[in-house]
Amino acid sequence: MLFLVLLGFPVFILCYMLAAPVFGYLGDRYNRKIILGAGIFFWSGVTLSSSFISELYYWIFFLSRGLVGIGTASYSTIAPTIIADLFEEGKRTTMLSVFYIFIPVGSGLGYVLAAGMAGLTGDWHWAFRVSYSLSPMGLSHSLWSFVWSSLGLTAMAFVTGALGMWVPLFLYRAQLAQGTVSPCLQETCNSSNSLIFGGITVGTGMLGVIAGAEAARRLRKINNKADPLICATSMFISALCLYVALMVILIAFGELFLSVNWAVVTDILLYVVTPRRQSTAIALQILVSHLLGDAGSPYLIGITKNDCSPQWSFRSMQYSFVVCAFVGVFGGAFFLLTSLYIEEDRKEAEQTSPSSLNTSSSSLKEAIFRV
Template structure:
C-alpha cells in the first residue's frame, strides 16, 4: 500500500500528514529518533514538568496518609475527571482540582470535634483535587515522552507513592506530637500545596494527546463515555492489570493502616511494653514503618524499572511477568513477617522491608503498561476507571475488612491483650492470600500484552480502525 491508496477511516486520526507510515510496518520509532524530537515542547521543559508533577504527587500521598483515611469521593469522582481529561484542557482541570484540594484540606483543620460530619464532608471534598490530578498527570507524562525515557519519567513520578505515604506517617506523627493536635498536620500540607499550585500554573504544559508517538499528536472524533468504556473492557491487558492493581491496593492499604498497631500489640505480647488505651502505643512504630516504606519504595521502583529495561526488548511480555513475580514473591515475605511478630520484631521489620521492596517493583511498570496498551485519547478515562476499581475493591475497604474480621474474633476473649494481638494477626493473614491472587491476575495480563500493545500502536498510527467501528469508509 502506498500513501496515495485509500485506507479505512478511523475515529483516531493524525493532525499531521508529514510523516508516512508504511502499512506493513508495526514498529514505532524510539524516543531518541529525530521523529520524536518533533514534539513542540522542549526536552528541558518536559523534564521540569515531570519534576513539578512528582512534587505534587508527593503532596497528594503525604496528605492521604497524614491521618490514614481513604477518601471515598476520590474513586467516584475519578471517572468524571477521566472523561474531562480526554476531552478538555488538562492543565486547567488540574489547577481547578488543586485549588479545591488546598481550600478543603486547610478548612478541615479548623473543624471542631463536635462537628464530625462537617469534617467528613471537607475531607471528602479533598477527593476532588486528588481525582483530578491522579487521572490526568500520568497522561501528560505519556505525551511528553515515549520509549525508555517514558518508563524512566514514570518511575520518578510513581516513586512518590511510597515516599509520600511514608513521609505522611512520619510527618503526621511528628507534627501531632510537637503540637499536641493532629489538625496541624492538615495545615502543613496546604502550605506546600500553594507552592505546587504556582509551579503547576507556570511550568506545566498541556501537550497534544499522543504528541510523543505522533508528530502534532492524535485527535479523535467525538465519542461517548460508553464507547470509551466499551473499548477499555475489550482491552484484556487493561482489564487483567487493573485487577492486579486492585489486589496490590488491597494489600498496601491494609498493611499501611494496621501495621503500626499490629507491631505495637506484638511488643505488648512479648512483654516489651505495657498495654495502652490509644494504639499504637509508641509513635516510634509509625516512624519505623514510614521510613521502611520510603526506602523500600525508592529501591523497588528503580529496581523494577531497571529489570524492565533489561528484559523488555528480549521478552515482549516482561512487564506483567515482573509484576506477577513481584506480587507472588512478596506474599510469603508478608506471611513470614506476620508469623514472626510474636517472637521477633526486628525479623518482622526485615521481612516487611523485603516484601514492600518486591511489591514496589510494580508501581512504575503498571503505569507504563496502561500508557502503551491504551490509545492517547482514552488514557485519562483508563486511569480513572483503574483508580475507581482499585480503590473501591482495594485500599478503600481492606483496612475495614481486616478490622471487621478482628472485631468478629473478639467474642472469643474480650480481656486478654494476647488475644488482641492474635485476632489481628489472623485477620492480616488475608493480605498474603490476596497477594497471590494479584500475581495470578498479572500472569493473565502477560498472555495478552503483546497483542494489545500492537493493536494500540496500529490504531494510534492510523493503520487500523477503531475496534468499535462497525463500518469503514475510504478517504
C-alpha cells in the same frame, strides 16, 4: 483522632472513586494541564481549611475528606497521561517511576509527619497545615491486558490499604503480647510505631519503584512480556515475604516488592490503550482498584476482638493479615494472565492510535500520487 480517621477514610475513598471517571472523561476531551492545576489547587485549599475544623463539627471534617478525594482524583487520573504525552516509551517509564515513587514516599512521610507534629504541638491539626505547605500550588477494542492488569492493581491496593491502616497497631499489639510495653502507653507506642512504619514505607517505596522501572527498561529489550511478568513475580515474592514477615514481625520486604509495580502497571495501561482514551482508562482503573481494594480491606483486616488477652489480640490480627498474602498471590496470577495478551493488545492499540492512522493515511496519499 483514630475515630475521625477511621470514618474519614471511606468518605475519601468513595469520593475519589466516583470522581475519577468524571475527570477521566474530561481529561480525554479538554485541556489536561488546566484540569490538573485546578485539581491540585482545590486539594491544597481544602487540606488547609480542614486543619481549622474542631472535633465538635466532625461532619464538616468528613465533608472535607470527600472534597480532598475529588481533588486527588483529578491529578491521579490525568498526570500519567500528561507524562505519556511528553515522553517516549524509554523515558516514559523513568518519568512514571519518578511520579509514582512519591506515592509510598508521601504515604510514609504522612505517618512521620502526623506523629511528629502531634508530638511537637500536641494538636493533630498541624499535620494538615504542614501538608498544605508541602503541596504544589475510548479504549482499544481488545481489553484483556487492561482488565487483568487492573485486577492485579486491585490486589495491590487491597494489600496496601490494609497495611497502611493497621500495621502501627499491629506492631503495638506485638509489643504488648511480648510484654515489652505497658497497656497504658498505647498512644506513645502508636506514635513511635507510626514513625517506624512511615520510614519503612518511604525507604521500600523509593527502592521498589526505582528497581521496578529499571528492571522493566532492561528486560523489555529481550522479552516483550517483561512488564506483566515483572509485576507477577514481584506480587508472588511480596505475598511470600508478607506471610513470612507476619510470623516474625518484619514488613519491609513485603512492602519493597509491592512497590515494584506502581510505575510498571501504569506503563502497561498507557501502551495497550489509545492516547485519546487513556484518561478514561486510568479513571476506570482507579474506580475498580479502590472499590474492590483499599476501600474495604482495612475494615476486613480490622474485624478482630480487642476485649481479650494481649496475646490473642495480637494473634487475631496476625491471622487477619494473612489474607493480604493470599490476595497478593491472586494479584500475581492476574499479572500472569496479562502477559498472555500483552503483545496482541499492544499491537492493536498502536494500529488504532491517531499517529498510526495519520501515518497510514500519508502513505496512502503518497502511493496514490505516485500512481
